[in-house]
Amino acid sequence: xxxxxxxxxxxxxxxxxxxxxxxxxxxxxxxxxxxxIRQPPGKGLEWIGYVHYSGDTNNNPSLKSRVTxxxxxxxxxxxxxxxxxxxxxxxxxxxxxxRTSYTSGWRFDSWGxxxxxxxxx
Amino acid sequence: DIQMTQSPSTLSASVxxxxxxxxRASQSVSTWLAWYQQKPGKAPKLLIYKASxxxxxVPSRFSGSGSGTEFTLTISSLQPDDFxxxxxxxxxSYFFTFGPGTKVDIK
Numbered sequence: 001x002x003x004x005x006x007x008x009x010x011x012x013x014x015x016x017x018x019x020x021x022x023x024x025x026x027x028x029x030x031x032x033x034x035x036x037i038r039q040p041p042g043k044g045l046e047w048i049g050y051v052h053y054s055g056d057t058n059n060n061p062s063l064k065s066r067v068t069x070x071x072x073x074x075x076x077x078x079x080x081x082x083x084x085x086x087x088x089x090x091x092x093x094x095x096x097x098x099r100t101s102y103t104s105g106w107r108f109d110s111w112g113x114x115x116x117x118x119x120x121x
Numbered sequence: 122d123i124q125m126t127q128s129p130s131t132l133s134a135s136v137x138x139x140x141x142x143x144x145r146a147s148q149s150v151s152t153w154l155a156w157y158q159q160k161p162g163k164a165p166k167l168l169i170y171k172a173s174x175x176x177x178x179v180p181s182r183f184s185g186s187g188s189g190t191e192f193t194l195t196i197s198s199l200q201p202d203d204f205x206x207x208x209x210x211x212x213x214s215y216f217f218t219f220g221p222g223t224k225v226d227i228k
Binding site for chain 1: 122152153154155157159163164165166167170171174176208210212215216217218219220221222
């Protein structure tokens with residue numbers, strides 16, 4: 001059974017870079033796509049982007065070029081880097097496994113517990 | 122960008138009620154639609170994928186239907202564990218969008 005665990009600073013200053021890591025266990029990081037999703041306080045879910053160990057990535061256009069997602073197969077981890085953060089980036093950040101299938105579509109079938117990140121000086 | 126809407130935003134119901142939530146897409150997403158359940162302080166849980174396929178381990182009282190731009194999630198007999206917020210999510214051309222959510226609370 002796959003398990004995902006987010007880690008990183010809970011407080012980031014405005015204009016700095018938010019860096020989070022998701023550690024995967026119970027599944028090979030090479031076997032799937034992996035994604036980051038966030039949820040501002042009291043609001044809905046926003047997809048941030050996904051990554052595959054091969055280097056295939058895609059990000060939400062609303063976040064423009066602020067997002068980088070990468071993998072470290074030696075550590076079974078993938079990471080999120082979000083630059084130039086503002087208070088609007090305050091949210092619970094989730095990492096998730098993307099189940100992919102040409103016949104059944106793509107969906108998020110396993111999630112981490114989430115990590116609260118606050119942007120404040 | 123494909124936008125998703127859900128109705129109602131809040132639904133008050135009793136245990137045993139049949140509950141239906143509607144999700145609409147701003148353009149056709151075929152059947153590339155999933156449903157999630159989220160409880161306060163917890164991560165979302167996948168319920169339905171490809172519009173009508175029940176995820177393994179999810180009770181059969183949950184069902185999904187629809188295609189194109191209109192989809193429904195139905196709970197045939199609401200149980201105490203089902204009071205939560207439900208989100209739809211579309212997948213199209215390697216991008217994902219979630220609906221704004223429907224909160225199901227106790228009447």
